[in-house]
Amino acid sequence: MCNGQILASLEQPRGSPVRVCRFSPSSTYLASGASDGSVVLWNVPLLKFHRAGLVKDGSLVACAFSPGGNLFITGSSGGDLTAWDENMRCLYSDKSHDLGVTCCDFSPQPVTDTTRGIEYYKMVSCGQDNEIRIWLISFDDEKGFDMRCKLTLSGHSAPILACAFSSDGETIVSGSIDKSVIIYAAKTGCIRHILTHHKRYVTTCALAPNQPLLATGSMDKTVTIWKLGQKSDSPGVRIKRKAEFDVESWTEDDVRTWLANESLLEVEPHFSANNIDGKELLGLTKDILLHDLKIESLGLRNKILRKIEDLKSKMKAVSSKIPEEFLCPITCDVMKDPVIASDGYSYERKAIESWISTKRTSPMTNLPLENLLLTPNRTLKMALNRWLDTRSEEKNYISS
Incomplete structure (x- = not known):
């Protein structure tokens, strides 16, 4: 003790x-x-x-x-x-x-x-x-x-x-x-x-x-x-995982589940009466909540809008699920045409070409590049294409 x-x-x-x-x-x-x-x-x-x-x-x-x-x-x-x-x-x-x-x-x-x-x-x-x-x-x-x-x-x-x-x-x-x-x-x-x-x-x-x-x-x-993360696999969090793919594909039932998860059940009748699905959820504004959905409480309207903004942030967080080797170190975006520079790292071709047009150093190490030769990374390109195909199938499955 x-x-x-x-x-x-x-x-x-x-x-x-x-x-x-x-x-x-x-x-x-x-x-x-x-x-x-x-x-x-x-x-x-x-x-x-x-x-x-x-x-x-x-x-x-x-x-x-x-x-x-x-x-x-x-x-x-x-x-x-x-x-x-x-x-x-x-x-x-x-x-x-x-x-x-x-x-x-x-x-x-x-x-x-x-x-x-x-x-x-x-x-x-x-x-x-x-x-x-x-x-x-x-x-x-x-x-x-x-x-x-x-x-x-x-x-x-x-x-x-x-x-x-x-x-x-x-x-x-x-x-x-x-x-x-x-x-x-x-x-x-x-x-x-x-x-x-x-x-x-x-x-x-x-x-x-x-x-x-x-x-x-x-x-x-x-x-x-x-x-920072969600380890539970309960039904209450599966709708959040779905948000990472495409909220616009949500049905009215999905929206009602989201309202329950966010402790907003009191407005569920207003949403159901107006047939709010995922696409309409993302487009809600203060005026729509007040005049169309007839939600008179200012505090409640603000709470709904905050929750929607949180939802949009989680949608953007899907990029953190992308395998890091598929991201260009310069743009931090998924590569389409990966090439290997003389520092041994892979980059999006256009990004590294733009970089070496003004600098002769490695974007990763800051050391001088031995040469300006760019070699297509076909192995990474094949792996990237396989991952994109799998992700597309997963997205279609979750949206169905």
């Missing part, structure tokens, strides 16, 4: 205010970073000092341990990301975000490069430059340390204060001074959702490890919990 007992009070050796601290995955070590740029690794079982280091520029404001715990990354207000091993050897240090790093986080799931036989960690960082960067990091005794930027994401319009990976490594979430929360596909960097509930800066975010839940905290003095 937790009783608040203090086990130790460990003083930062240089006497500077501590800005960040993180436990290693095994809880063997605790890292603490301070305003003067000092970082200390504490031995947790012994409750004593282990090793210390110092960054060259700025306060330490961010820290994250790799899943294996054999290295950790610190981020400074000067913009540097620095990698350390458990003996506090500095493995890497470089400017990564202009104006300063604000947060960093490792994905719990490693990535294996089968062609090179190397296992990578994925890490995300964000900063005052309004950008998120996804890094690939490898570290072993034989091949040493390697850290390179895989993607740069620019969805926010203001400094980003928080970022986090999901437990499966497939999703990244971020919160910003622009008051928004953005959910990205980690593999492609495509934006899946933009959440705009908060009234002030979003300062922190966390994804639940075993449930489809996201928590965000803000300067508006609230913590918001978001539901």
Whole structure:
């Protein structure tokens, strides 16, 4: 039982205010970073000092341990990301975000490069430059340390204060001074959702490890919990899955089921009397609700319209069900004519042709392209066509 007992009070050796601290995955070590740029690794079982280091520029404001715990990354207000091993050897240090790093986080799931036989960690960082960067990091005794930027994401319009990976490594979430929360596909960097509930800066975010839940905290003095998915297969949620395909195909019975699911049964007689089906549902306005459906309560009319807007948002969310390998990394749309560039990634032909007409760098790595040759990806094209055929059949089945 937790009783608040203090086990130790460990003083930062240089006497500077501590800005960040993180436990290693095994809880063997605790890292603490301070305003003067000092970082200390504490031995947790012994409750004593282990090793210390110092960054060259700025306060330490961010820290994250790799899943294996054999290295950790610190981020400074000067913009540097620095990698350390458990003996506090500095493995890497470089400017990564202009104006300063604000947060960093490792994905719990490693990535294996089968062609090179190397296992990578994925890490995300964000900063005052309004950008998120996804890094690939490898570290072993034989091949040493390697850290390179895989993607740069620019969805926010203001400094980003928080970022986090999901437990499966497939999703990244971020919160910003622009008051928004953005959910990205980690593999492609495509934006899946933009959440705009908060009234002030979003300062922190966390994804639940075993449930489809996201928590965000803000300067508006609230913590918001978001539901990101629906695991139930009950009849009450099947209509929501149908919405992801084509609400316009809903029958009047489907609309009545939706009203029941949304706690709007009191207006069901008004909808039934006017034979409202899916297509008409999407076209409802305040005037139609008042004059045609005779729903006099302003609050009830507003509630119906909010629910319809939520429904439209869920229809748009169908794009998140598209396999990520079918999405062009530049446009984030389903590819029609996929080609392979010299960086090894596949793109929509027109999008990459437009890109390389003005830039000679990879859209995925920001590194120079070896050449401008584009090779048709026929294997991906065949897989894409099969998926489109299956999706069309599924849509027809659900609409029937």
